[in-house]
Amino acid sequence: MPELKYCVEVIEAYKFYNRKAALNKFSMKVEEGTVYALLGPSGCGKTTLLGALVDRVQLDSGLIKMATKSTSEIGYMPQEVALYPEFSLKEHLMYYGRIYSMTTVAILSKSEELREFLHLPPLNTIIKNMSGGEQRRVSLCITLLHNPKLLILDEPTVGVDVVLANNIWQNLLYMSRNEGKTIILTTHYIEEARRSNTIGLMRNGILLTQDSPGTLMEFHNCDNLEHVFLKLCEQNLEGFDNYDENAEVKGHERKPGKHLKKTKILNVHCVSAHILKNLYWMRRNIPHMLFTFALPVIQCVLVSMTVGETPSKLSLATVTSELPKGIYECSESIWTKPLSCDLNDVPFSCYIIKKIMDASISITQYASLEEAKRSVKKNYQWGVLYFNKDYTASLKERFSLDLKNDTIMENSEIKIWMDNSDTVISGILKTTIIKSLFDFIGELSDKCSWQTKGAALPIGYEEPVYGSYETTYRQSMTPANAILFMFYFPILFTAGALITEKSSGLLSRGLVAGLSWLDIAIGHMVLQYIILIVQLIFVWIIFYYLFSNIMIGDIYLCLLLLFLVGTCGMFHGFTIVAMCDDFTSASCLAFGRYFPIFLMSGAVWPVEGMHYVLKIISIYSPLTKAVEAFRAVSVRGWTQYHPTVYSGMITVVVWTVIYGFITILFIKFKGIKL
């Protein structure tokens, strides 16, 4: 193999973003042990080039040759400081040191050495308590930690004062001269670039020239680099007509492969580094962790206490014409004693009203029907019950099966006028009134041998096959709530934690340092599963111990289903992270997805009542079958061998795989911004 002449050589590199060239036939050569400053205005393609050098930007065409073959021999410093504000300097160095497979002793001794070299504060200083300049030097310190041969630094002096910039330059020159390191850096500042061995002047993705600062000034007959740059820009503008029109076509002819040795798909050091970093994060973010654990408690308690319990303190107006003085005329014994068969003097309306009042509905007596109706219009009452003056007599006649007599039929009816504006409340009142009436009729027939069958509905509800007639709406909603919560908590945490790292450049920095996506995913999953298990325990205790919802099936099967749903939520979180670049778009996507999935899961309204198109979508949506499966196990006691149960589990697993696949596609084709 012929000996490589340069430490880094870029040959005719092209990179296009939205048909615009960020690198246009770009070529450069960097000699070993030198400082190479890439100089150019904002947006000329400097970061893109550095990204290509560290294999984070895929060139459309061209070749990169490097004496350095692995990421572990490169130290990359991104443009943003890319640090965890709440971590200490030592925690950062431990994290990156582990990624580079260094021992704890080696990390600590190198940390101390670098701290002195870069004049950094003590190792236990928290990053957010450091000045901007100190943070930038911490970033450089991380870059130097594993003693790399090649340093790639994106604007190391941007935004720092002159003294600090001078200090950084001194350090860089020292390392190149005395330690033989090759340093490639980008800068906007022309004068500071004078101190480098070679300057590459760049504009619109093109390298205008490269040489030593002295040679450039001499050759172009200028006394400073600014004039050289302006002169070259003018020449470049004149020659702009010679711009290669077919550059884009050429650029797409062949895509070069990666030039650095592929990071291991799974590296134990990297996974342990990521887990360690997550543990630091948990320790440093106690309020956030408390909120993460408090969220399921608050949500479950709130939903159990607000939705689905039968409304109480509802009130109805009554007009009882058979009692001229109203219910005050009802005998005292009716309110205190059980039903007696000696009913001769007691109007039936008294008993029925008592039954309704026993069902926690308050009754207000009105003198006339008009007055009672007015009270409903004024929103004082939810409805009017009207008992005819011949109500009791007619009901007795009705019991005698004289059903052909219209007057008797009419007079034995309780007339009801309802405020139907709230269908839930009016539905509850209707059910209560009907139940009270039939309870009364039932007691009459049981205890007093009255012929009441004719007045009863020809229907008999026997012992339910599953559930009970006392099941509240809250209880029937619980399977859906448990599934939805266990899906959404992991989405929120995964997307929240990783998007912050992605948008601040931390993920990108970790990837350049040697982490693989799988290392990141596994490191995150360990933390997420710890949280998921705690959340699962809270959800379970609140729903099934505190609020005594129905659980007659296999508890372990239910827990397994919730665990699978949680995993699916976490993978959905990964998809969001892969698709979005910032917190705003990630939260829009997460919340935008929540409502349709919630509605289509059948949690609020049965799937059978949906529009037929949505019904089809609902069946294939991630949670519908899981909700059915959870309900089947918890309320019906079905096992994993029942199709409803295993199809629910399979759907969740399939969706987890789909989310994983979409995530991989996005990572592969969209990549991650440096």
Ligand SMILES: Nc1ncnc2c1ncn2[C@@H]1O[C@H](COP(=O)(O)OP(=O)(O)OP(=O)(O)O)[C@@H](O)[C@H]1O
């Ligand atoms: N991921 C991306 N998607 C679309 N366009 C991009 C992307 N990254 C860079 N660009 C575009 O490519 C061009 C070069 O960008 P680059 O960040 O490399 O410039 P730069 O010289 O580093 O700028 P600065 O000095 O301001 O950091 C710019 O026009 C930029 O908008």
